[in-house]
Amino acid sequence: MNPIFANLQTSIFEEMSALARLHQAINLGQGFPDDPGPEDVRRKAAEAVVDGWNQYPPMMGIPELRQAVAKHYADHQALSVDPATEVMVTSGATEALCGALLALVTPGDEVVLFEPAYDAYLPLVLRAGGVPRFVKLAPPDWRFTAEQLKAAIGPKTRVVLLNNPQNPSGAVYGAAELQLLADAMKGTDAIVVADEVWEHVIFDRRAHTSVLAVPDLRERAVKIGSAGKIFCLTGWKVGFVVATPPILKVLAKAHQYITFTTPPNLQAAVAYGLGKEAAHFAAMRNDLQAKRDHLAKGLRKAGLTVLATEGTYFLNVDLAPLGLKDDAAFCRRLVTEAGVAAIPVSAFYADASMKSVIRFCFAKNDHTLDESVRRLSEAAPRLVG
Numbered sequence: 001m002n003p004i005f006a007n008l009q010t011s012i013f014e015e016m017s018a019l020a021r022l023h024q025a026i027n028l029g030q031g032f033p034d035d036p037g038p039e040d041v042r043r044k045a046a047e048a049v050v051d052g053w054n055q056y057p058p059m060m061g062i063p064e065l066r067q068a069v070a071k072h073y074a075d076h077q078a079l080s081v082d083p084a085t086e087v088m089v090t091s092g093a094t095e096a097l098c099g100a101l102l103a104l105v106t107p108g109d110e111v112v113l114f115e116p117a118y119d120a121y122l123p124l125v126l127r128a129g130g131v132p133r134f135v136k137l138a139p140p141d142w143r144f145t146a147e148q149l150k151a152a153i154g155p156k157t158r159v160v161l162l163n164n165p166q167n168p169s170g171a172v173y174g175a176a177e178l179q180l181l182a183d184a185m186k187g188t189d190a191i192v193v194a195d196e197v198w199e200h201v202i203f204d205r206r207a208h209t210s211v212l213a214v215p216d217l218r219e220r221a222v223k224i225g226s227a228g229k230i231f232c233l234t235g236w237k238v239g240f241v242v243a244t245p246p247i248l249k250v251l252a253k254a255h256q257y258i259t260f261t262t263p264p265n266l267q268a269a270v271a272y273g274l275g276k277e278a279a280h281f282a283a284m285r286n287d288l289q290a291k292r293d294h295l296a297k298g299l300r301k302a303g304l305t306v307l308a309t310e311g312t313y314f315l316n317v318d319l320a321p322l323g324l325k326d327d328a329a330f331c332r333r334l335v336t337e338a339g340v341a342a343i344p345v346s347a348f349y350a351d352a353s354m355k356s357v358i359r360f361c362f363a364k365n366d367h368t369l370d371e372s373v374r375r376l377s378e379a380a381p382r383l384v385g
């Protein structure tokens, strides 16, 4: 068996969700909202199942969705995208990531990863034959510098895999930081694969800057989005890739032999949803921002050090001020003894070098967040002592 997968552990999300079920804990680990998601979008999907097309859709995605993606990005991010040659629909962002790495990386090529790196990245890079080069980010603000980029990016770099907004840190990188990346990539053949699945989940009046908005990156960038995150319907697994035609053509070759297509009824519903008025997306952001602030306030009251979150469903707690040095052990005790599941951020570092931060998902109703804080406050003296 292939050792990369044979030697892999079960994903930290699956592991913590299973522990949460076993101990009947509140699951603030794996990132999914408890809200059912926009009803009109779900109804569109149901109608499309009953009345619509249920056979193979076109390999690149249904035309309505490809057009909706282009229009959505024009309206929300001022991007100019040709739906016929620059948009492809995939079965979730995960398929898009897998396909991009398989299509772009030749064994021996270097792939730059920013740590903490979303858990799927490293195994997929390794399976594609890529040689990882890490840019390590650290709390409290998780920023990268020109020097770090210069040290990691060079003539052997094939792909720079950037997650923006970043899971699990909650950091959001703006135009100035993307320009640092563009500058570091100058003179190389590298392509930036930008996982922008959290593009709508961004707070404090920030605006998302896509890699495609940076002129120096437009022709050497792959932008990945996910309806799961845009509509808070994480099980939907409808993703989209936007890239210049010469790149997209090659990514399509990988897609045609990974999944080939994505359920047409969900595509139809996502096409409808992407056309919803801007107020819908603003309300979603405001709602999630209020949840972020609600949980942060409760955790601070419980004596925990909460790090700033600029985007995503997640906020992080720094355990270092409590003198705790093993985030994974702490999370295991948290789920078994306090009845709250969280995610140890060391799972997102290949060498587990960062062991003092844990991640909580705040996309839950106030009652659930309050009960989590109550349990944590009650258990804190035991867990910390």
Ligand code: PMP
Residues within 6 Å of the ligand: 031, 091, 092, 093, 094, 095, 118, 163, 167, 195, 197, 225, 226, 227, 228, 229, 234, 237, 238, 239
């Ligand atoms: N990338 C990141 C950074 C994510 O956080 C997630 C899911 N939370 C994904 C990719 C996977 O997206 P999808 O469910 O569309 O495959």
Ligand code: GLN
Residues within 6 Å of the ligand: 011, 013, 014, 029, 030, 031, 032, 167
């Ligand atoms: N992306 C989700 C998170 O960060 C988990 C997805 C998964 O379980 N693979 O929590």
